[in-house]
Amino acid sequence: MVYASVTGKQCEAIKLIERRPMRAKLSNTQIAEFKSNGAILVKNAVDSDWVERLNKVVTEQLQRPSKWANDANPDSPQNRMFTDRYLWQENDEVKAFVYESGCAEIAAQAMQSSTARFYFDHLLVKEPGTDAVTPWHQDVPYWPFLGKQICSMWVALTKANVAESSLEFIRGSHLANRYYMPEVFGTKGNPNVAWTKSAEGEPVPPIEANRSAYDIIGFDVEPGDAILFSAWILHWAPGNVSLTKRRAAMSTRWLGDDVIWHPHEGADPTVTQEYVSVLPGEPLGDEPVLPCIWSA
């Protein structure tokens, strides 16, 4: 399908794009829980054919990673933490998912935003027996934005439970008004993570060493379920304790009405000053790299 170029003020034009009916809408309870807890589970958030289509993308990317991939153990069927991202501009399946899956509207509802702009897609795969944990971190310091209406929709492509490989969060930590230093994921020597620098922010406290001091929540997921969470919440995932099952997810990142441009050292280099029309501190304009996928 050819997509209309929809950005900023042209957001209205999104109505012209043919979209599938949404699989899941959030209840008022879920919206309230997202606001207070910072993370919620959305059962059956996307149709099963998206799960099938994105699992094919996982297989392809594992074989032919993009230039943004972070691969701890290339080609290994075990103990491999693999992430790839920013595929939507080149991969039609990922682009279709971004535009048609209904994730944008769900994200907008959770953020209570009248628009949902897309930032980037992130495939996160842990092969059986993966040791590498996803360290406790907060997303927003990695990204060149500020604003409370920033969230991720992490769609499970495989079954995962908290004991083995699913995500955990510190309930309510998104409201604490803290900004933590980015942590390097995966292999520290990998040039694809070299941009992650200890720039702005305070160090993340040693949460794993002191778990009982925190109010930790986590979600077991089935394929097609989503975990929706604020970019300000502290979260992590273990490696993959299962020796037989892959854990894979597609996380999409969403920006709402209050977001301003905040480039800084150590921020993700996929979208930099040269790609946007606004100056630091300004609300986003019509940015083709940050298309508005849904508007109220």
Ligand SMILES: O=C(O)CCC(=O)C(=O)O
């Ligand atoms: O899937 C994971 O292990 C980590 C996911 C995550 O941290 C994120 O989507 O922000």
